[in-house]
Amino acid sequence: MASRSPSKSQKPLSPNIQLYRPQLTSVLSILNRLTGVLLSIAAIALVSWLLAAAAGQQAYAIVQGVFASWTGQVTLFGCTFAFFLHFFGGIRHLVWDTVHGFELRTIYMSGWAVVAASIVMTAVSWIVSVYMGR
Amino acid sequence: MIIESSKQVSRNHLFKRFPIPTNFGVTKDSRVNRGKAWPAPAGVTRTKSFEIYRYDPDSGRGPQVDTFEVDLDDCGPMVLDALIWIKNKVDSTLTFRRSCREGVCGSCAMNMDGTNWLACTRFISEMESPAKIYPLANMKIIKDLVPDQTHVFAQYAAIEPWLQSKTPTPERERRQSVEERGQIDGYYECILCFCCTSGCPSHWWNGNRFLGPAVLLQAWRWLTDSRDEAVEERLDKLEDPFRLYRCHTILNCTRTCPKGLNPGKAIAHIKKAMIERQR
Numbered sequence: 439m440a441s442r443s444p445s446k447s448q449k450p451l452s453p454n455i456q457l458y459r460p461q462l463t464s465v466l467s468i469l470n471r472l473t474g475v476l477l478s479i480a481a482i483a484l485v486s487w488l489l490a491a492a493a494g495q496q497a498y499a500i501v502q503g504v505f506a507s508w509t510g511q512v513t514l515f516g517c518t519f520a521f522f523l524h525f526f527g528g529i530r531h532l533v534w535d536t537v538h539g540f541e542l543r544t545i546y547m548s549g550w551a552v553v554a555a556s557i558v559m560t561a562v563s564w565i566v567s568v569y570m571g572r
Numbered sequence: 573m574i575i576e577s578s579k580q581v582s583r584n585h586l587f588k589r590f591p592i593p594t595n596f597g598v599t600k601d602s603r604v605n606r607g608k609a610w611p612a613p614a615g616v617t618r619t620k621s622f623e624i625y626r627y628d629p630d631s632g633r634g635p636q637v638d639t640f641e642v643d644l645d646d647c648g649p650m651v652l653d654a655l656i657w658i659k660n661k662v663d664s665t666l667t668f669r670r671s672c673r674e675g676v677c678g679s680c681a682m683n684m685d686g687t688n689w690l691a692c693t694r695f696i697s698e699m700e701s702p703a704k705i706y707p708l709a710n711m712k713i714i715k716d717l718v719p720d721q722t723h724v725f726a727q728y729a730a731i732e733p734w735l736q737s738k739t740p741t742p743e744r745e746r747r748q749s750v751e752e753r754g755q756i757d758g759y760y761e762c763i764l765c766f767c768c769t770s771g772c773p774s775h776w777w778n779g780n781r782f783l784g785p786a787v788l789l790q791a792w793r794w795l796t797d798s799r800d801e802a803v804e805e806r807l808d809k810l811e812d813p814f815r816l817y818r819c820h821t822i823l824n825c826t827r828t829c830p831k832g833l834n835p836g837k838a839i840a841h842i843k844k845a846m847i848e849r850q851r
Contacts, residue, residue: 449629449713449720450713451713452625452711452712453604455776456589456598457706457709458589458686458771459582459588459589459685460586461582463823463824535843535844536844542576542826543575545575545836546573
């Protein structure tokens with residue numbers, strides 16, 4: 439059927455991301471993606487730290503200075519949380535791959551467990567590292 | 573908050589929308605503008621505001637959101653009742669699909685307060701004020717709340733949703749044990765309302781090639797049917813980076829299904845079957 443007016447051929451697309459309500463399901467999914475990207479970048483920082491350590495005392499002191507700075511510490515803290523969120527999220531995905539944990543209640547329980555475990559493990563890592571660093 | 577069943581409406585949320593502008597990344601034709609505000613009828617005491625997505629292909633204008641005041645004392649309890657009330661009493665051009673009014677046909681699937689559900693089984697009292705009524709997300713819109721489902725039904729046809737057998741047709745019906753029949757429970761009940769596919773971010777970005785949760789649930793419904801003998805051929809057709817594997821287990825599908833089905837689980841079954849047949 440041929441359209442009678444040009445306006446008829448161009449159907450608008452209804453809103454998707456602009457409209458759809460954020461839910462634990464979608465929010466954890468996008469966070470898993472974002473933390474993955476962030477950790478890939480953080481891996482470069484880790485390698486630069488190791489390279490500096492191999493290169494000698496002066497290079498190591500420079501990189502160590504960056505990491506020990508206020509912004510460096512905040513970034514590292516964020517990376518620690520990102521690591522645990524991605525880590526526990528990954529375990530959740532492994533369980534799903536075995537076709538387990540798909541009841542809606544379980545999906546929400548495991549989702550919040552990932553968030554809680556990430557917060558706890560981030561706190562534990564930092565308490566331990568600050569304590570050991572003294 | 574722990575959600576126990578897809579019919580539960582979430583009360584607390586950090587964000588009602590993702591923190592992006594309303595028309596972020598939207599083409600000019602799809603941009604939603606503020607529309608007309610219809611006043612409440614005279615002499616009514618109990619009203620509720622409904623913000624409804626409108627689009628008239630003959631108007632030459634783009635989509636807009638109109639505001640209606642619904643007289644709750646003159647209207648049934650469901651969102652569909654409110655839409656019918658508006659059509660009868662305020663604006664007869666308001667266009668939407670509806671048929672069974674009891675959650676069996678899937679015609680009145682739409683986006684209400686940001687999630688997809690059937691208008692006939694959503695209570696007005698469960699809606700926020702003002703209530704936001706949009707068509708199913710990420711669909712080409714024919715008029716108002718009526719989406720063009722040509723594409724999703726073409727995707728449905730692509731999985732050949734009918735019984736395929738190689739053995740000669742038996743004299744009697746093809747018999748199943750109780751267990752075999754139980755295999756399709758939770759999958760055959762799908763009413764093809766496409767709430768899940770429309771709520772799937774992966775289908776938003778790759779809808780041309782990713783089949784989406786509704787169609788993949790149907791695919792599993794035939795894969796797991798003991799009478800169907802085309803399992804290998806069906807899996808061959810699904811084994812594709814996009815058709816099946818664009819599913820990243822986001823699970824908006826399972827969260828939104830108005831029939832309480834589990835498309836996410838069905839897709840996990842298909843992925844597992846893909847691995848198992850390699851052995």
